[in-house]
Amino acid sequence: MHRTELDHSMLPKPGSPPVRWRISDGLVPYSDAVAEMEREVAAIADGTAGELVWLLEHPPLYTAGTSADPKDLIAPDRFPVFATGRGGEYTYHGPGQRVAYVMLDLKRRRQDVRAYVAALEEVIIQTLEKMNIRGERREDRVGVWVQRPDKPRLPNGGLSEDKIAALGIRLRRWVSFHGLSINVDPDLDHFTGIVPCGISAYGVTSLVDLGQLVMMPDVDIRLREAFEEVFGDTINDA
Numbered sequence: 001m002h003r004t005e006l007d008h009s010m011l012p013k014p015g016s017p018p019v020r021w022r023i024s025d026g027l028v029p030y031s032d033a034v035a036e037m038e039r040e041v042a043a044i045a046d047g048t049a050g051e052l053v054w055l056l057e058h059p060p061l062y063t064a065g066t067s068a069d070p071k072d073l074i075a076p077d078r079f080p081v082f083a084t085g086r087g088g089e090y091t092y093h094g095p096g097q098r099v100a101y102v103m104l105d106l107k108r109r110r111q112d113v114r115a116y117v118a119a120l121e122e123v124i125i126q127t128l129e130k131m132n133i134r135g136e137r138r139e140d141r142v143g144v145w146v147q148r149p150d151k152p153r154l155p156n157g158g159l160s161e162d163k164i165a166a167l168g169i170r171l172r173r174w175v176s177f178h179g180l181s182i183n184v185d186p187d188l189d190h191f192t193g194i195v196p197c198g199i200s201a202y203g204v205t206s207l208v209d210l211g212q213l214v215m216m217p218d219v220d221i222r223l224r225e226a227f228e229e230v231f232g233d234t235i236n237d238a
Contacts, residue, residue, distance in 0.1 A: 004137055006115050008122040011232045012108045017050050019104070019227075022237035023220060024056040027095060030082050033058070037177045040103050045173040051108075052237065053179075053227065054101040055220060060094035060187075062194055065168055075193035086168035086178035088142070090194040096186035096206070098219055102169075102179035104231065111174055117142065117167060119230050120180050124165045126226035127182065127219070131212050135164060142167050146205060154201065162205035163196060184208065184219050 033056065043049035060079045065088035072090050073081065079092075093099060106116060121137055124144045128135040135144040144165040151160035165182045183206035191204045207214055228234055 003114065003118040003121065003139065006118045008115075008119050008230060010104075010106075010109045010116060010119040010230055016108050016232070018233035018235040019051040019053055019231065020237040021224060021234040022052060022054045024054065026057075027059045028056045030058050030061050030063070030080075030093070033101065034082075034084070037101055037103065041172055041175045041177045044103055044105055045175045051105055052101075052103045053234065054103070055223070056099050056101070057095055057097060057216075058093040058099060060190055061092070063091050063093065063168075065089050065091070072195035073193075074195065078193040079190070084168075084178070086170045088166075088168040091166050091168065091181070091196060092186075092191050092194060093181060094186050094190055096216075097181050097183050098216060098223070099181045100179045100223065102176055104176045106171070106174045106176060109231075113169075113171065116176065117169065120167055120169070123223070123226045123230050124180060124182060126229060127223045128164070130222040130225065131207065131214060131219075133164075133207070133210060133212065145202070146210065148203070148205070151203075160203070162203040162209075164205050164207070164210075166196070182207075182219065182223070184214065184216055 040052050062079055062081045063084045065086050068089045121144055125135040138145055143163050145161045146164050148160040148162050167180050168178050169176055170178050185206055185208040188204055196204055
């Protein structure tokens with residue numbers, strides 16, 4: 001069954017508390033974010049903390065997932081490179097990109113990794129739809145893509161496509177961490193230092209590149225609405 005055909009709802013069991021929703025100002029160092037995720041995931045797994053979605057931006061950096069191929073790191077000295085335990089290959093994070101670290105207890109939802117990935121994709125697709133952008137899945141590529149009829153066609157005659165959002169997840173004791181990133185207005189040239197997610201045939205775009213002159217808080221509002229439609233209620237993190 002294709003991911004588009006899966007049930008994208010990942011609502012929690014009745015009586016579950018709402019998901020904490022946290023937004024950090026400024027640029028959060030990657031190592032600090034990983035350490036905080038580790039603490040939160042351990043507490044969620046132990047039942048001493050509620051689930052959490054954490055929105056932030058990082059300073060410019062590259063991350064290498066568990067499937068990263070060293071040859072896909074084109075400019076190793078351009079930005080710091082962090083090995084990370086999430087799935088996937090090389091990604092870029094930097095200012096103008098909304099990163100959402102999603103820490104959910106799938107035992108309260110569905111213990112189905114493929115359905116969870118599809119649900120995160122659905123959150124991105126619904127977020128984009130609220131801004132009049134059609135985001136699409138591709139069965140052979142994780143993430144969310146937009147068609148670019150304004151660009152030259154691919155060698156096979158198909159429409160050009162650009163990636164607008166990336167996914168990378170990890171599970172520990174059925175608690176998720178890492179998550180997704182949506183390109184709002186990053187410096188797209190920064191992606192040229194890697195082969196993003198190991199895929200060289202397609203480009204990278206952003207909301208602003210597509211003509212949507214939105215601010216990060218506008219994206220956050222729509223992202224939260226879409227998250228609640230797929231995963232359930234949220235509450236501001238104290």
